[in-house]
Amino acid sequence: MTAARVDRRFGILWTAIGLAIVVESWRMDRLEQQHINPWTAPGLVPGLLGLVIAVLGLVLLLRRPVAADAQPADAQAEPWRVGLALLLTTGFGVGVLGTGVPFWLAAGGFVFLAILLFEWPERRAAGTLARGAVQAAIIAIAAAAAITLVFQEIFLVRLP
C-alpha cells in the first residue's frame, strides 16, 4: 500500500474519531441542575479537541501527498518477527499477569521464550540451537531473579 493511500485511510480514521469525540462531548452532562457556570461544562474542551482532530483528519484525507510521505513505512521489520513479538508481549501482559502465576516464573518464562524464538533462525543456521537454549535459560533465570530481588526486596515495590 502506498504512503499516500495509508494517509487517506488514517485521515478517515482521525475524522471519525474526532467526530465521535464531538458527539460524546455534546451528549455529556452539562451539570445544569448544579447551576454551574456554562463555560465550565465538562464536555467543552474535549468537544473542541474532537473538532480539531476531525478537521486535521480531513486535511490529511484531502491534501496532496507530501514528499516525506513517499518513504515506505519501516521496511526493516520482518512480518513473522512482528507477529511473534505481538503474541509474546500481549500473551505475557494480558494472558499471564494477574492470573496467579508467580511473577518470577512468568517473567523468566517470557524472557526464555523470547530470546530462544527470536534467535532461532540464526542459531539453527549455525547449528547451535542447544547452546542457545541453555544460554537463554541462564539469562532468563538471572533476569527474573534480579528483577524480583531489586524491585521487591530492595526498593519494596509490589510486583504484578
Add this chain to the structure above:
Amino acid sequence: MFEGLSALGVSMLTFAEPRALVYTFGATLLGILIGCMPGLSATLAISLLTTLTIKLPANDAILILICAYVGTIYGGSRAAILLNIPGTAANAAACLDGYQLARQGLAGRAMGIATTGSVAGSLFGILCLAILTPALGEVALTFQSYEFFWLALFGVMMSGSITGSDPLKGWIMGMVGLFVAQIGQDGIHAHERFAYGSADLAGGLSLIPTLVGAFGFAEVLTVMSERASRPKVHAVDSVLPRFRDVIVYWKTILRSGVIGVYIGILPGVGEDMAAWSSYAAAKRASKTPEEFGKGSVDGLIAAETGDNASIPGGIIPALALAIPGSAPAAVLLAAMIIHGVKPGPMLMIENPQFVYDVVAMNVYATIGILFFGLFLVRPLLKVLTIPRSIIMPIIFVLCTVGSFSIAQRLFDVWTMLGVGLCMFFLRRHGYQAAPFVLGLVLGDLMDKSLRRGLVISDGDLSPFFTRPVCAVLAVIVALTLAMSFPSVNARLRAAASSLLGRRRAA
C-alpha cells in the same frame, strides 16, 4: 544574587554526602549503560526509574532521575561513535563525524571530544538553569489562565511542528494526547468524562504507564521486529578529553550551548533537535564546512554540546511554568508531582531551595559523566556488543513491572500495552510520540485554563488575544499553522526577504 549563590552552596553541600554520591554515580552509570544501547531512550530510562524510586524521598528520587537523564544522553554518543547507530535520538548528529573519526582509528579521540562537548554543554546549560529559572518564574507570576492556555497550546503545536517530518501528523498526535488527558474526572467539577462506568477509566490514564507504553513498549516491538546483527566495535585509542579543545573550539561550544538551551526551553522540542541545530550552525560558521561529515572535530563538539545543553534548558520551563521542554523533561515533571513537588510559577515562592537543588543535581550528574568518560570507557564498550534480542525481552518485563508499581493495578499494565501497540503502528507511518506525550502532560492545564479563563471573562474571548503575552503566543501559533501550507510559507518568505532587501537598500 548572593541569596541564590548561598542557596546553591547549601544544595551542593546537601548532595555531597555518601548516600547521595552513591545515587549520583550509580544512576549516571546506569544512564550511560542505557544510552549505550540503541533503542533505549532517556524518556524510557526516566519512566522506569520513576517507578523504581517511588518510595524514596523526593530529593533522592529526583537526583537519580536527573543523573540517569544526563547519563543516557551522554552514553548515546558511545554507540554513535563506535557503531554508527545513535544510542538515543539525541546522538544522531554525533554519528556523522564521530563514526568517521572512529573509522580513521580515532575512536578514543572522538569519545574524548564527545566528553568535552557534553561536559561543556551541561555546564553552560546549568548556568542558564540557575539564572533563568528564577527570572522566568517571576515573570510567570503575572500569568493568568489566558496565558497558560496559550502556553499549553503553543507547546503542543511547536512539538508537533518540529519533531518528525510532517507537522500535520505531529499536530494530530498532540491533539490526541490533549484528548487522552481529558479521560477521567475533570479538574474543576470532578465529573467523569469518557469513563462509561469503568472505575479504572474514571481515574484517568496514568501518565507513567502511558509514557512507558509510548516510549518503551513501542520501541521494544520495533527492535524485536527487526533482524539484529552482532555489532562490530572499533578499536579505541586514548579517550582523555583535551583541555585544548575547549580553547580552540570555544566559539562552537558557546554557540551550541546557547542553541541547546534555547531549543531546550521551547516546549516539547527535545535534545535531538538541539544537536542537529547546533551542528548546522557550526557548519555554517566553519571555515572548513567541507570537513563536516568526514570526521570534523568541530561538528562532533557542536552536536554533543548542543544536546547536553538542552537538558538543563528543558528543565527551565518545567520548573518555572510546569511546561516541559522535552519528552524526558515531561516525565521528570510528572515524577516531581508524584513526589509532592509543585513545579510552576509558585515554586520560587513556596520552595525556592528546590530549584537550586535541581541545579546542584545537574552539576553532580555532569561530574558523573566526566568521571565515567575518563575512567570507565573500555568496560562500558562491552555493553555495545550485547545483542538486542537479549536486552529487549528484559526491558519489556521492566515495562510491565514499572507500569504496575505506581498504583498496583493491572489496568495500568493494559494501558501500557494498549498505548505501546498503537504507538508501534503509528510510528511506522510517520507519527511521533513526543507531541502525544506533551499533549498528555499539558492536557489538564489547557482544560482548566481555558474554562477558568472563560469564566473570568464571562465568555468573552478577547482577553485570550489582547493581553500582551497571549497576543505574542497567538501570533506564533497562527504563523506555525500558516507556514505548514507551502503556498503561505513561500509568500511569507518572499515578503520577509523583500522587506530585508528594502532595508538593506535604504
